[in-house]
Amino acid sequence: xxxxxxxxxxxxxxxxxxxxxxxxxxxxxxxxxxWYVQYPGEGLQLLLKAxxxxxxxxxxxxxxxxxxxxxxFHLEKGSVQVxxxxxxxxxxxxxxxxxxxxxxxxKGTSLLVTP
Amino acid sequence: KAGVTQxxxxxxxxxxxQVTLSCSPISGHRSVSWYQQTPxxxxxxxxxxxxxxxxxxxxxxxxxxxxxxxxxxxxxNVSTLELGDSALYLCASSLGGDPGANVLTFGAGSRxxxx
Numbered sequence: 018x019x020x021x022x023x024x025x026x027x028x029x030x031x032x033x034x035x036x037x038x039x040x041x042x043x044x045x046x047x048x049x050x051x052w053y054v055q056y057p058g059e060g061l062q063l064l065l066k067a068x069x070x071x072x073x074x075x076x077x078x079x080x081x082x083x084x085x086x087x088x089x090f091h092l093e094k095g096s097v098q099v100x101x102x103x104x105x106x107x108x109x110x111x112x113x114x115x116x117x118x119x120x121x122x123x124k125g126t127s128l129l130v131t132p
Numbered sequence: 133k134a135g136v137t138q139x140x141x142x143x144x145x146x147x148x149x150q151v152t153l154s155c156s157p158i159s160g161h162r163s164v165s166w167y168q169q170t171p172x173x174x175x176x177x178x179x180x181x182x183x184x185x186x187x188x189x190x191x192x193x194x195x196x197x198x199x200x201x202x203x204x205x206x207x208x209n210v211s212t213l214e215l216g217d218s219a220l221y222l223c224a225s226s227l228g229g230d231p232g233a234n235v236l237t238f239g240a241g242s243r244x245x246x247x
Contacts, residue, residue, distance in 0.1 A: 049230070058240075120165075
């Protein structure tokens with residue numbers, strides 16, 4: 018089936034450190050891939066997406082490249098800030114039997130950035 | 133432009149009761165999806181509605197149901213509540229179709245506690 022596996026947290030980094038959160042997927046075909054972020058007490062916000070192999074999604078200094086050869090979509094940021102502290106979710110689309118779509122999420126990775 | 137509005141934000145129920153949660157999508161969005169978020173299971177897809185029709189359903193018991201009205205507002209209902217139903221219930225809306233093209237926008241969620 019379609020599933021996403023992302024690295025366990027929590028991840029604790031100092032401000033300006035380099036961030037990598039690993040995400041790999043199992044899917045039929047080549048689904049669109051997403052990173053969502055959840056700040057404390059809030060819902061999910063789309064951070065970036067990639068809809069086909071070799072696409073690079075980017076937003077707010079975060080980047081992720083859709084790698085079909087390694088079935089991966091790792092999230093990276095060159096210099097994290099305290100305000101990046103949140104939970105990050107990797108996700109892929111799956112399609113239901115009646116033309117509906119849904120997202121399959123990873124378990125989430127909690128990131129804490131300290132000053 | 134107003135976002136996705138979920139009500140109530142917080143509620144407490146006891147085992148055996150039922151609960152109804154409401155979601156008002158972004159104006160013009162015809163697709164509404166529901167997700168359950170728990171610390172143990174993470175984010176799990178409940179169902180998706182498009183133009184008042186359920187198009188996709190996750191692997192949840194029949195106690196979980198939903199509907200969508202002609203103005204695209206949606207409700208979900210959980211009957212005979214169990215302790216394990218305690219969760220953050222997230223609603224997301226979109227124009228419909230492939231989420232790779234039409235991004236899901238999430239509400240802040242309704243936090244249900246079952247005692």
